[in-house]
Amino acid sequence: MMFMFRSLRLRRAARRHFGWQKLRPAQLRAMRALLAGRDALVVLPTGGGKSAVYQVPATLLRGPTVVISPLLALQQDQIGNLNERGDPALRAVRISSAESPSKQAAALAELRSGAAKFLFITPEQLSSPGRLAEVRALRPALVAVDEAHCISSWGHDFRPDYLSIGHLIRDLGRPPVVALTATASPPVREDITARLGMRKPRLVLSGLDRPNLFVAATHCPSEDYRWRKLLALLEEASRPGIVYVPTRRAAAELAERLSDAGFPAQAYHGGMAAGVRHRRHEDFLADRVPIMVATSAFGMGIDKPNIRWVAHVALPDSPDSYLQEIGRAGRDGEPARALLLYRAEDIALQRFFTGGAPDLAELRAVAAALHGGPKTRTALAQATGLGPRKLAGHISLLEQIGAVATGPRGELSVARYSPLPDQAAREALAEYARYQAGQRSRTDMMRRFAEGRGCRMQSLLGYFGEQLSRPCGHCDSCHGGTSEVLPDDGPYPLHSTVRHAKWGSGMVLGYEKDRMTVLFDDVGYKTLSVSVVQAQGLLAVEARR
Structure with a gap:
């Protein structure tokens, strides 16, 4: 009875506030869990309606919904989509580095008065004890963690800032949590659940196969052959499209080479100034850039339905990143293409990117510094001389082996029953070795996908624990007649x-x-x-x- 009642309430809210006559089964399963006060881990494909999963229940819950999202551009798109509806029940505000103190204060005032329903915020803002106290006082009814794969050290887009979210949610009063992502393999799902402190979350995993997306992979014996295959795609395919490359230098060089060849392209990578990245992001969304040549830094926040193709001119680091990136094509449901142009040399490049193991002495120094008493991250950085990113990685490893605890104000200290610094450092190093073994296996799985002659989507989705009962019918192997019924x-x-x-x-x-x-x-x-x-x-x- 309760099951039917919740479904009815959710469908009515979707029609009233969004004009949606139907909700997808996967969306409805997740929404019912949230309305019942349960946590949920939602893995839906790009364009699968993940935002609706928290937006519809939020209209039925008392108190605001806090949306933790990693990119300001992504936040702005979602805020715009909510506020453009002109519905007071969907009013969204943001607190970020992009707003002045007066605008941040005004946003909090709207939330306190009930005039705003959604608060978009980054982990960095919540990490401030003062800001955390202000948001806690709002008594949020729900926390939505967008792009949740960013929290996982197994994930292709790992962000150290996301590591603290679980502690922050606890300090917000531990409302129900929904974690949302477009791709999450089993180890990533386990990481998300553990790091967010989720309590028996309802797992909603659906529809990772995209029938409108034709998937192909071609072995390229030389760079010249790879170049000619890319040109062949550009000559016959509609625009816009994205070319993914492995390095910043490759992005700049290939964009220039394509432009010289008569295919106007721009480059995008994480090393560019923030202003340049923002302009190119906006130009691509507005169809002013027909071809974007980019590293994996280009992706989140690309809410663009008409991307007609995605090409990779090197083997991606894992099926996680590959499925996420090709999922940006054909979001409008129209035919789109994904082409992987790979060489054997790409494997060596990925091995290089994995880097070396963390320094044992540095890990020992971090553990030893904490034995001197609780410290903020800033104080710990000063005590060890380590940069923010390296320090975050070391803390993460020590947390995973139970050597670090986080206090109510975000301070770090020695965990109860923690091993002594030298032993903690050695156990953390062993944990890193385990992670690296997993990382290498993910690259091997990507190579298997590229070199295989069976149905590509059966191979790819099997990695995510989703089994297709028959060949997909929309990959080069299926069209070439080499796929077999499994x-x-x-x-x-x-x-x-x-x-x-x-x-x-x-x-x-x-x-x-x-x-x-x-x-x-x-x-x-x-x-x-x-x-x-x-x-x-x-x-x-x-x-x-």
């Missing part, structure tokens, strides 16, 4: 827990021909021969997690 299941049930004598415990994610993919806790993703596994008894089924 079995509905294999000798080990999907998502069952198995144990390997060397690699430990893992989860079965999917099958492709005679191969199975298993995500192991300690070594990441592995692709195994089903016949060899069975013949040698390599895996044993464990009790379900």
Whole structure:
């Protein structure tokens, strides 16, 4: 009865405030959980209506909804979409570095009086004890964490500033939490749940396959061949489009080369001045830039429905980033294309990007400094001489092995039962090695996707734990006749827990021909021969997690 009542209330709110006659089943499942006061982890494809998941329930909850989002441009788009409706129940305000103190005060006043319903804010703003106290006093009814994959060290867009969000939510009075992302593999989902302190969240995972997106990959024996294949795409495909490259230098050089060849393009990367990035972002949204050549820094906040193609001229670091980036094409439902042009040399480049292990002495210094008493991050940086980004990474590792605790005002201290500094540093280094093994396995999975001859979407979605029962019909393998119908299941049930004598415990994610993919806790993703596994008894089924 309650189930039907909540669904009815949500559908009425969607019609009244947004004019939506229907809600998608996945949206409705997540909304019902939030209306019941439960946490929810929502993984929906780009264009799948993630924002509606928190916006509709917010109109039915007492108190404001706090939306934590990493990019000001992304916040501005969402605020504009809400306020343009002219509905007082959807009034949204923002507190960020872009607003003057007087505008920030006015935003808080609107929220206190009930004139505004949504507060958009960054983690950096909430990290201020004074600001946190002001937002807590508003007694928020819901916290929405947008682009939640940013919180995960497994994620392709890891942001250290997101690491504190779980502590901040607790200090806000711990209202229900909804975490939203377009792609999240099982380890990323586990990271999000743990770092946000989510309490048995309702997982809503739906529709990662995009039938209107034709997916293809081509091996390029030389850079000249890769260049000619890219030109062939540009000559026959409509615009606008995005070309993803691995480095800042490659973005600048390729944009210039394409422009010289008669294909007007602009470059975008994280090393540009903020003003330049903002202008190019806005120019692309307004169709003033037909081709954007960019690093992975270009993406979040690109709410543009008519992107006709996305090309990658190097192997992406993981299926996570790849699915996120190609998902920006064809959001209007019209046909779009995704083309991956890869070379064997791309693997070596990704190995280089993973970098070296953190310094044991630096980890020990951070742990030792905390033994001298609670410290703010600023004081800890001064005590250790480490920069903000490196320090955040070290703190994250020490938190993961239980050596760091965060106090009510954001101060850091030694966790209860924490090992001594030297032992803590060594355990943190071991945790990093485990993470790196997972990172390498993700790159290997991306290579398998590129080099495989079976259905590409079956291979890609299997990584995320979603099994297609038949070939997708919209990839180059399916059109070339090389895809095969997969079995509905294999000798080990999907998502069952198995144990390997060397690699430990893992989860079965999917099958492709005679191969199975298993995500192991300690070594990441592995692709195994089903016949060899069975013949040698390599895996044993464990009790379900």
